[in-house]
Amino acid sequence: MKISVIIPTYNREKLISKTIESVLQQTYKADEIIIIDDGSIDNTKDIVNIYTSKHHNIKYIYQENKGVSNARNHGILLVQNSWICFLDSDDIWEKEKLEKQVNFHTKNKHILFSHTDELWIFNNKIIQQKKHQLKPSGFCFEQNIPNTLIGASTVMIHKKVFKDVGYFDETLIACEDYDLWLRILYKYELGLIDEKLIRKIAGHQNQLSFTTKLMDTYRINTLLKFKNTEYKRLINEMINKKCTILIKGAIKHNNKEIEEYYTKLKMLSAN
Incomplete structure (x- = not known):
């Protein structure tokens, strides 16, 4: 399986290096890494260019600020492979994330959409997930109605799913992942690799959940x-x-x- 990784970013000069490194250090290598810079005005471009000069499979695309949904959709339209992963530029993958997800899909060819468990870190402290936040699997549309239980940085998805249900809704300022996951779960089975293969870093100032009201x-x-x-x-x-x-x-x-x-x-x- 060839994997394309889409990393949307905006003013993440302090975080983007660790995110990119976590992809490069995977035990199963991504075929291509597409970084969509959604109008950063800090030094994000200079930092990413250090990686593009050393790694031919990393592509850097700069666009005017249009929001994370547009950035992800832009990446989807550019990918060369059938299997896609998203990685937010403030999250970090554990080294075996891709390998374990690829193994899962190789054994479960009928499942076109999967996710993993994740470790939540807030202000350098681990946050314990509550019972109602545990990760679901199977046909679990109902379980995701109150709030999404799927982290964008955890998913692996076949490109033809987007052709079926559509892309991220660019009219939504926030909860765009909640919207897309529900549209997918309404029709598709969800696979789960029940291991914490993502470190989700929360608590920084330009995180959408902190800056978006209502x-x-x-x-x-x-x-x-x-x-x-x-x-x-x-x-x-x-x-x-x-x-x-x-x-x-x-x-x-x-x-x-x-x-x-x-x-x-x-x-x-x-x-």
Whole structure:
């Protein structure tokens, strides 16, 4: 199996080297590494160019800032191979990540989408995952409705899945992975390598989850896509729950517009 790795990045001069090194040190080598720089204004380009000068399989693409979804989609359109992995530029792979995932797909040829467990590190401390955050496998659309249980940096996916369900939704400022994973899980079985093969580094300032407000608004936009499916009851229950959270926040901050919008949406989801 030939693997293409897509690394979207934006102003990660302090982190990008460790991320790239973790790919180069894999026991199973990636055929190509595509780094999509989404408009960095720091020294990211200079750091990446050190690697492109030494490794012919690393490609560096600079684009104007269009968001992580566009950067990932850009990478998908450029890859030369059928199997794709994503790696955020603040995450690190363990050395056997690719090898173990390739072995899994070699033995389970019918599964076109897999992920691994991950180690969460916040401010240099390991965060223990709770029971409801444990990684799922199989046909697990329902388990991922409340929040995605799949980390973008953990996945390996066959390119034809994108041709079937579409790409990352570029209209979403956040939760773009939640949106795509649900669209995939609605149709495809998910494989799991139940080992912590990713180190997910959290707590730095330009992380989307820290800089994007009202994350549930984007999750609701995704859930609305499934209102007319056999999961309608569960979808409506989750929309109702997330609307309640947003309404409470709007009342607290005296934002009548948001309060009225999600109150109406909550009423519709109850029907």
